[in-house]
Amino acid sequence: MPANIRNIGIVTCSTRSTRVNPYITQHIHALLAAMVHDVPGLQDATLSIIDLEAQGLPLFDEPAVPAGLPAADPTPHYQQAHTRRWSAVVGAHDAFVFVTPQYNWSVPASLKNALDYLYHEWAGKPAAVVAYGSRGGGRAAAHLQQILTGLKIQVAATVVPLVVIMGDVDECLAQGALSQDVLQRWASADVPETLRSAAEEMGAQ
Amino acid sequence: MPANIRNIGIVTCSTRSTRVNPYITQHIHALLAAMVHDVPGLQDATLSIIDLEAQGLPLFDEPAVPAGLPAADPTPHYQQAHTRRWSAVVGAHDAFVFVTPQYNWSVPASLKNALDYLYHEWAGKPAAVVAYGSRGGGRAAAHLQQILTGLKIQVAATVVPLVVIMGDVDECLAQGALSQDVLQRWASADVPETLRSAAEEMGAQ
Numbered sequence: 001m002p003a004n005i006r007n008i009g010i011v012t013c014s015t016r017s018t019r020v021n022p023y024i025t026q027h028i029h030a031l032l033a034a035m036v037h038d039v040p041g042l043q044d045a046t047l048s049i050i051d052l053e054a055q056g057l058p059l060f061d062e063p064a065v066p067a068g069l070p071a072a073d074p075t076p077h078y079q080q081a082h083t084r085r086w087s088a089v090v091g092a093h094d095a096f097v098f099v100t101p102q103y104n105w106s107v108p109a110s111l112k113n114a115l116d117y118l119y120h121e122w123a124g125k126p127a128a129v130v131a132y133g134s135r136g137g138g139r140a141a142a143h144l145q146q147i148l149t150g151l152k153i154q155v156a157a158t159v160v161p162l163v164v165i166m167g168d169v170d171e172c173l174a175q176g177a178l179s180q181d182v183l184q185r186w187a188s189a190d191v192p193e194t195l196r197s198a199a200e201e202m203g204a205q
Numbered sequence: 206m207p208a209n210i211r212n213i214g215i216v217t218c219s220t221r222s223t224r225v226n227p228y229i230t231q232h233i234h235a236l237l238a239a240m241v242h243d244v245p246g247l248q249d250a251t252l253s254i255i256d257l258e259a260q261g262l263p264l265f266d267e268p269a270v271p272a273g274l275p276a277a278d279p280t281p282h283y284q285q286a287h288t289r290r291w292s293a294v295v296g297a298h299d300a301f302v303f304v305t306p307q308y309n310w311s312v313p314a315s316l317k318n319a320l321d322y323l324y325h326e327w328a329g330k331p332a333a334v335v336a337y338g339s340r341g342g343g344r345a346a347a348h349l350q351q352i353l354t355g356l357k358i359q360v361a362a363t364v365v366p367l368v369v370i371m372g373d374v375d376e377c378l379a380q381g382a383l384s385q386d387v388l389q390r391w392a393s394a395d396v397p398e399t400l401r402s403a404a405e406e407m408g409a410q
Contacts, residue, residue, distance in 0.1 A: 018268050059264060059315050063223050103321050105355030106311075106348060110264050113314030139355070143311060143348055150310030150344070 041203025066119035102133035102140035126205035136161030156201035246408025271324035307338035307345035331410035333403035341366030361406035
């Protein structure tokens, strides 16, 4: 039975000052917006972008283990205001698309940190992984899929890999936009079709 | 040909306020101190503890990619004082034993963050992984081995897994020490022998 997903959060996972992650997230948002209306389980979905940079989370500083808090309403039980705010953001979404860079063969600390802050807010929800790197970010994607499974997230098996080389980064930062070459490369690598497969898996959870 | 390792840093990887990591690090330090004198390549080694909490690293905030800095002396090229301090600490050690908890099937963000801050300071050095969790932290260890390999660290294949259940944590925090039960359990699970194998691999790099 397809889920009835209403709020999908597309997560910008890097929090560096110099980053192309917001541009890539915007592109994934545009691709998803053009397809969700005819993906079973996602027809009623609203897409929003969750930028981890805007959440202002420091390195994990809650005294309690998140999994040990009351499952029905953990939000008021956190000690820190930034955690309560983050809990409310994640709690208000039904599904997630993580758009992550690969750092040193895994996910950035900013993403692992944001995930570790919560538990019940994630559990049982569908998600998909979009990863980017000079070879497509496959190692980060594999780690992230395992981490999300550990958090009881229903993660799509299909990963969307995006090849982003250093020259693409420099050009994007200089132009303030992803180049047509990059977008064409991704289109030729079937990125929209792969993203649709991942979205269909999310809708079928 | 065995390395001539002089300074081994035993890294306490969790930075939470409520944590058993320092106690476990201390135990690993004691076990290693009793054996390095007869491990080829490590006979001259001095052991010191590097507590990531004391490094005060915020989430990665350097503008440059660490791998792009001058390999021979990257330290002065970082913009932040905390990064220059951390670069000097890691640069002054020849090998590392990472003592890490498992959070959500992977390493804590505090460890990934500390690793991602640097590159040339890690490259080519031997390391070993000690992981703990309710089932021994094996998933965190596997992720960490891959991340360290990505950083060109020569990581020992042998992992030291430590079973630590929630009751052990509560008891350790209440008593200010690991219980004799826990230490006996690890001894029965051949932890000293496994640690020696990992140390021998480090010495043989």
